[in-house]
Amino acid sequence: MDFSNTSNLNSTVKSQTLFCYESLSGSCVRIARPLSVQVPMFTSMVLAILVTVIGNLLVITSIAHFKQLQTSVNQLLVSLAVCDLLLGVFVMPCSAVRSVQGCWYLGGFLCKLHTSTDIMLSTASIFHLSFISIDRYFAVCRPLSYRLIITNNTVLIMITSSWLVPAIFAYGMIFPEINLKGREDFYETHVKCIGGCQVFFSPVAALVASSFCFYIPGMILICIYSKIYWVARAQARSIKDVSRQFKEADSGRRERRGANILAIVVGVFLICWSPFSLCLIIDPFIQYSIPPLLGDTLVWFGYLNSAFNPIVYAFFYTWFRRALRIIISGHIFHRGSCRFRLYSE
Template identity: 55%
Template sequence: MMSLCHNKINISCVKSSWSNDIRASLYSLMVLIILTTVAGNLLVIISISHFKQLHTLNNWLIQSMAIVDFLLGCLVMPYSMVRSVEHRWSFGEVFCKIHTSIDIMLSSASIFHLSFISIDRYYAVCDPLRYKTRINILVISLMIFISWSIPALFAFGMIFLELNFKGAEEMYYKHSHCIGSCSVFFSKISGVLAFMTSFYIPGSIMLCIYCRIYFIAKGQERSIHDAKQKVQIGLEERNGISRSRERKAVKTIGIVMGVFLTCWCPFFVCMVMDPFLDYTIPPTLNDALIWFGYLNSTFNPMVYAFFYPWFRRALKIILVGKIFQKDSSRSKLFSE
């Protein structure tokens, strides 16, 4: 006989049948993911906030994204962990809606930030002479505002107005709704809308911009190589530095794109296909893919920060306690 979360109610959800050893292993893995996400993004936030040399416009975007990922690790992942391992929700229906809304909002906001960061890097690498005129404080502020506001309006509006299962109420109560459950449900229309808003559009922008940066950087590298014998040594050295920065930018954006697609693509593909497959995708698989998507927030600080020498220097200062010394905020992390 199946074990129910609420034994006296026949519409209660099925409890987890996993053994204590399996649950303990899952809890350990998920706690590790949560702590890594929180610690990594907190270090990015502290570094950019504390060190004056890092108070640049493009770092505002990185810091804003780190705040999003930090909040995801603090506010969303712990409750998702209990839900995933125990296969039940013990925190009430209202908090379920709040948790689901914040989950969708922060996950989407993180993806929006990645998209805007790729736009910023495009102008920095491909149009450096006009970068400061195109990417100014107003533009960066607008990017950050959009990255927070649109996901918030979309997530809370869809969940609290119950637009996510509008038109598919019968399927919702048949497949998803039960006491002790807190799983997000999408109809065909809302699923496609969520797929386009949270993944396809920002992901396509990232992919197109990365391809554009890649081909432009390759073209610049060929031009520098062809002119190599005709320039002075000093100019050669400067071109070498510029070429190195271009390759590093291309490599970093390529890794960002690869990590983003690897983490989020499986979840969003299954999410948008599930309504068209009559909701036959197992809930356990959906849960696993959600956690795979969460890993993007775990890896973001590693990709965007750990790949840069300035962050390694900032991390060393923080970990050895020098951050509490007078004028530590003026520490030189890189040459201008």
């Protein structure tokens, strides 16, 4: 056999291998993508970032400006929009560069900061949705005690918990490297390299993180909205049988419609983040054999949830569409515009 061709082939492959830092030993291998692939990737990611930032800015502006919209559930919604906005401003751009270039050029500290902020904001989103579901539960299922239980202080505690608990969990796990416990040797040998910023979890850490950040809150959301659904159906039948003319009936219909719309928001969140959460919990138990490209794609599919939320509001909430028209037309700058009525009480 002639081994000269094989030798030449191996040397050619080696010469074509690209690294994040060509002059450093231990550098990560860089994925060489042609410009025809990089441009569509970067364009689509920039589009997702712009929709996320602009859409959530409009939600924040609408609820913060119009006094009629400053209800308990909308205060939680605006806090959720801030969470999505921060994801679009600080996390998604860095992730876009890493995804397109295949390398992380910002150093180890910023890698940890980026990863922990990413986890915190994603977890904060589902915490907000959980508290919103609790608000809707009392509004629909316990309307007489709603104003006694869901007070301004209650909402403040909900919002604070939605930010503080995920922050403690995310930064407390990533910076002390608790996520590596039990698999440090594997990480040092097979994963860690210069120019990389991979999210790595040991089996126990993956189980704890996915349960805390997704599965347990997700099950709570499904259970609460299932209860709301059945109570709302029963109430709708009762109201239809009794009368259609009472204000209480109109208010009840509005609360139920709001709960249904927020259930759609929850459904979008679960659909967007379920694939990544499933891979996160499976990967350590199959020796980390899920391709990095697939993991990166699923992360971006999860990011799209932050862009979808304002679209859902615009599609289903008449008050949001009216607020958008006022903002875009410039009437928001008129004196007294904050008192405009966007829906009938």
